[in-house]
Each structure stands twice: as C-alpha cells, then as structure tokens.
Amino acid sequence: MKFSQAVKLAVLVGASLPTQAAAVPTPAASSALPTGTSVVSGLNVLAKAAGKLYFGSATDNPELTDTTYTSYLDSSAHFGQITPGNSLKWDATEPEPNTFTFTEGDQVTDLVKSNGQILRAHNLVWHEQLPDWVTANNYNATGLTAVIQNHIANVAGHYKGQPCMYAWDVVNEPLNDGDGSFRSDVFYDTLGSSYISIALTAAREADPNAKLYINDYNIESTGAKATAMQNLVKSLQADGVPIDGIGMESHFIVGEVPTTLVENFQAFAALGVEIAITELDIRMTLPETAALLEQQKQDFYTVVDACLQVSACKGITVWDWTDKYSWVPSTFSGQGAATPFDDNFVEKPAFDGIVEALKGQSFS
Ligand code: XIL
Numbered sequence: 001m002k003f004s005q006a007v008k009l010a011v012l013v014g015a016s017l018p019t020q021a022a023a024v025p026t027p028a029a030s031s032a033l034p035t036g037t038s039v040v041s042g043l044n045v046l047a048k049a050a051g052k053l054y055f056g057s058a059t060d061n062p063e064l065t066d067t068t069y070t071s072y073l074d075s076s077a078h079f080g081q082i083t084p085g086n087s088l089k090w091d092a093t094e095p096e097p098n099t100f101t102f103t104e105g106d107q108v109t110d111l112v113k114s115n116g117q118i119l120r121a122h123n124l125v126w127h128e129q130l131p132d133w134v135t136a137n138n139y140n141a142t143g144l145t146a147v148i149q150n151h152i153a154n155v156a157g158h159y160k161g162q163p164c165m166y167a168w169d170v171v172n173e174p175l176n177d178g179d180g181s182f183r184s185d186v187f188y189d190t191l192g193s194s195y196i197s198i199a200l201t202a203a204r205e206a207d208p209n210a211k212l213y214i215n216d217y218n219i220e221s222t223g224a225k226a227t228a229m230q231n232l233v234k235s236l237q238a239d240g241v242p243i244d245g246i247g248m249e250s251h252f253i254v255g256e257v258p259t260t261l262v263e264n265f266q267a268f269a270a271l272g273v274e275i276a277i278t279e280l281d282i283r284m285t286l287p288e289t290a291a292l293l294e295q296q297k298q299d300f301y302t303v304v305d306a307c308l309q310v311s312a313c314k315g316i317t318v319w320d321w322t323d324k325y326s327w328v329p330s331t332f333s334g335q336g337a338a339t340p341f342d343d344n345f346v347e348k349p350a351f352d353g354i355v356e357a358l359k360g361q362s363f364s
Helices: 003-013 043-049 061-065 067-074 103-115 132-136 141-159 186-191 194-206 224-238 261-269 290-309 349-358
Strands: 054-059 081-084 118-125 165-172 211-216 245-248 251-253 274-285 313-318
Touching: 043 054, 043 349, 054 118, 061 067, 061 103, 067 103, 081 103, 081 313, 103 118, 103 141, 118 141, 118 194, 118 274, 141 165, 141 186, 141 194, 165 194, 186 194, 194 211, 194 224, 211 224, 211 274, 224 261, 261 274, 261 290, 274 290, 290 313, 290 349
Parallel strands: 054 081, 054 313, 081 118, 118 165, 165 211, 211 245, 245 274, 251 274, 274 313
Antiparallel strands: none
C-alpha cells in the first residue's frame, strides 16, 4: 500500500497514522516532500457536482501498457474525459496522402468508450506533427484546400456519431506569440487565414454533432494574443463559419500563472463561444522542493477556480495526470513535475489545490 493510501485508510477508519518512514522507506530526498492528503470520491465527480461537464486528462498509447496507470483511467472517478495526446494528429492519421490509419486513435477511443468517458479529439490542422508530404508536395490553393477537406472528412468522419465524442480541436495554434498575428505555415502561406474557415466548415460537415474548437496557448490571460483570438472568433461568426469553442491550453510555470484568467475567460464567453482548459500543466525548474510544490498547489487552485467562476468554461483537462508520463521533461530542459500526481502515482499538494477549488473552498 502506498503511503497516501495508508493515510486515507487510516483517516477513514479513524486509526492513528503510521509515520511515513515506517510505512514506506523511501529515499531521503523524496520522503521530505509533502504529498496531497485530500480524500475524495474523484476529481471528475467533484467537477460535475460543481456544474462542469468533466475533469479529464490527456493520455497516450505507450502508457496504456502500464496497468497501474490505466487502473486510474478505468474508473472515471478522477478523469471523466480523455484527450489522445498524439494519436489523432495528422502524422498519426494520414502519414501518406489519402492513406489513413486509425489503429492508435481507435485504441484510445475504445478505452474512452469502455470507461464511459467523454472524448476531446485533438487535432485536425496544425503546423506540427504534420507529415512532410503536406508541405513537400507544394500544393496550390485549390490543391491544399482539397487536402485539408479530405483529411477532415476522413478523420472526423471516422469518429463521427460516437456517443463519447464531445469536441474536435479543429485548428491548433494558429496565432503567433506576441502580437497574435497569423502563424506562417504551409496552410497560412498557401491559403491565408481562409484555411481556418475551410477546416471548420469541413469539420461541421464531417461530424455535425461535435463541438468545433480552435485551441491555442498564451491566450489564457488578457493581452494582444487573446484579443487577436477574440477578433478571429468575431470574424468567423460574421462570416457564418461554425465555431463553438476556444481551447485554452494552459501550459503554465509555477509562480507565473496569469492573474487575468477570469476577466479573459469572460471576454471570450461574451462572444457566445464556450471555452475549456485543454492542456493544463504547471511546470517547475527541477529539483522539486516543498516550497515549489506548495506554490504549485496554489497555482492549480487558481486555474481550476477561474474555470469554476465562468459558466462558459466547460471543463478542465490536465496534459496527463502523472509526472511519469508528462511531456514536460523531454520538451523543456531541466523542468518537470508539472502534474498533480508524482512519478509513483502519489497525489501531490497540487491535487489538494484542485480539490479545494472544485469544492468551492478558499485556498488553504
Ligand atoms: C505534445 C505531446 O504531449 C508530445 O507527446 C508530443 O511529442 C508533442 O506534442 N500543444 C499541443 C499538444 O496542442 O498537441 C502538444 O502535445 C503539447 C503542446
């Protein structure tokens, strides 16, 4: 039994607590770190009680061989929603022109269905994890339009009508940092910003029941990029292009969570779109310390509480729930520990921060 489970059990039966050293002899460095202590029926259960549709997580195919990991997913108590971290991206689904592979996407989707969870499908058009042929074939505007439409018709069409389907991230990360101008990539360079309406229109046709999102980072707080995204929403709406939601990725840094989340979320809600926190993690420069973990608890509280304060915010997705499978260490050198559970699946103080926010409590 893990120490955190021993504590919970002891609390539940009113027993006296074993000391951590006696329960699990762990290396000195990690035993000095605080863990989460909340005893709850599940994060998703709390999120739904708070009026949200879900609390969820990203997952990825290689992790699904880890049965301890999947045992946490199999009960939808914590995670009522899943986003495939990689297996629905263009390089995974259409690696060669008009050759579609759904094996990995189906593996995650089948898990979602058997667990009775909600699927956020991610993503259809993005400049990264794009197979070379899309750029190398030098399509003209007509040709690239057909390529986008064919990709979306097949991929969104494949998952159409699944009861688990909630939303597609149709366009991912279309805006530059800083001024929020359109990102230069094969889509923008060939079609201008019309590629966004082409993609959204094709997605609505392929799956009329899925919510259609644009997803991006550094739009979580007020500023030029958020304003640019709001202007994009307005122009799509003015043109009659379907747009249902905006995804706030929320890859944050401990101690640097923006202070204008609520104000900014409300500005999006005022446009009549829903929003979601789609890829939440809050990384730190390693090594972990008790102080960093305490700040991270506060930061997770702040983000979850912001979603709770805005009814248009439909749900919160962590970009995987355990440090064991977080993308952060391999992407941001020297950083990590960005999720609410540690490498050994033990709840961190951040878990308590999420719980307090979902319960509508003040931060303790
Ligand atoms: C990341 C995955 O988690 C990694 O496994 C992969 O190597 C790179 O992409 N924004 C997004 C996600 O929209 O698709 C990215 O996912 C993280 C940043």
